[in-house]
Amino acid sequence: MGQKKDLTGSEKSKIVRYLAEGCSSLKIAKLLKRDHRTIKRFIQNSQQGRKKRVEKPRRKITAHELRKVKHAAAKMPLATSLAIFQSCNITGVPKSTRCAILRDMAKVRKAERRPPLNKTHKLKRQDWAKKYLKTDFSKVLWTDEMRVSLDGPDGWARGWIGKGQRAPVPLRRQQGGGGVLVWAGIIKDELVGPFRVEDGVKLNSQSYCQFLEDTFFKQWYRKKSASFKKNMIFMQDNAPSHTSKYSTAWLARKGIKEEKLMTWPPCSPDLNPIENLWSIIKCEIYKEGKQYTSLNSVWEAVVAAARNVDGEQIKTLTGSMDGRLLSVLAKKGGYIGR
Numbered sequence: 001m002g003q004k005k006d007l008t009g010s011e012k013s014k015i016v017r018y019l020a021e022g023c024s025s026l027k028i029a030k031l032l033k034r035d036h037r038t039i040k041r042f043i044q045n046s047q048q049g050r051k052k053r054v055e056k057p058r059r060k061i062t063a064h065e066l067r068k069v070k071h072a073a074a075k076m077p078l079a080t081s082l083a084i085f086q087s088c089n090i091t092g093v094p095k096s097t098r099c100a101i102l103r104d105m106a107k108v109r110k111a112e113r114r115p116p117l118n119k120t121h122k123l124k125r126q127d128w129a130k131k132y133l134k135t136d137f138s139k140v141l142w143t144d145e146m147r148v149s150l151d152g153p154d155g156w157a158r159g160w161i162g163k164g165q166r167a168p169v170p171l172r173r174q175q176g177g178g179g180v181l182v183w184a185g186i187i188k189d190e191l192v193g194p195f196r197v198e199d200g201v202k203l204n205s206q207s208y209c210q211f212l213e214d215t216f217f218k219q220w221y222r223k224k225s226a227s228f229k230k231n232m233i234f235m236q237d238n239a240p241s242h243t244s245k246y247s248t249a250w251l252a253r254k255g256i257k258e259e260k261l262m263t264w265p266p267c268s269p270d271l272n273p274i275e276n277l278w279s280i281i282k283c284e285i286y287k288e289g290k291q292y293t294s295l296n297s298v299w300e301a302v303v304a305a306a307r308n309v310d311g312e313q314i315k316t317l318t319g320s321m322d323g324r325l326l327s328v329l330a331k332k333g334g335y336i337g338r
Helices: 009-020 025-032 036-048 063-075 081-087 095-103 119-131 205-219 226-231 245-253 274-285 295-307 311-318 321-330
Strands: 140-149 179-187 190-196 233-235
Touching (some): 009 036, 063 081, 140 295, 179 274, 179 295, 179 311, 274 295, 274 311
Antiparallel strands (some): 179 190
């Protein structure tokens, strides 16, 4: 019999079973067609058992040091356990102990993506909700811009990998390889656009108004009836190019002014239902870690994903506004879930 190097998991299980049945090591070797020395070595190693771990004496933390750690954790959000303990001049504490101590007074959290709302922001959000509480939101056109890059957002390329396969290495280019700026709007159950901002154009007041003229007004708004134009309310966020004197006067000449131009509270992307549309589109174009090699290809993907969003999905988004306003009031101007 040739001597093999290692026993398989199945062979080890059989050895244990044969030993329980009273078989000798020699007989087991014959049954498994393995070298007798290999079987004996496995049996001897199993009988020795695992060595007991020698516990090293841990450094004791005093009550005074605990208070210092708690104070440091409050002053240093998102810091590592090592940085917190070092700021307190506490050394010689292993990571497991540091983490165990911190779990009693803190939590591991990711940084918030949304800026914190101050008192003024919350008051303006509440005032906005009260002002539009009785509005027919089926008449509101919700608009926004979105930038899509060739590489996609970091951290999205996750999924199952078969055993024996290696995870693909994603491309990582400066600024995501470049991107495309997209504008769109939603009203009731209808999607307006998406429209692509010309590459290299920076949206200031003049270029923003010219873009709306060439896309929104000529390709969509002009085709609507007089009664529709009379009742439609135009919503845009507080980007400088949107709220400048030039843009406001230009929209007024187009008949979008006063009550037909919705005021918008600061720091409130959670109140705009089109943000949910952007999430739907991005999930589709970047699924399975998809990346793109040209700006035209990522734009075509955006258009295709937008076409797959049906009227019922859009109606669900625009129909959620009453609930969003009530949530803002219930949370006293705080952020709501989207």
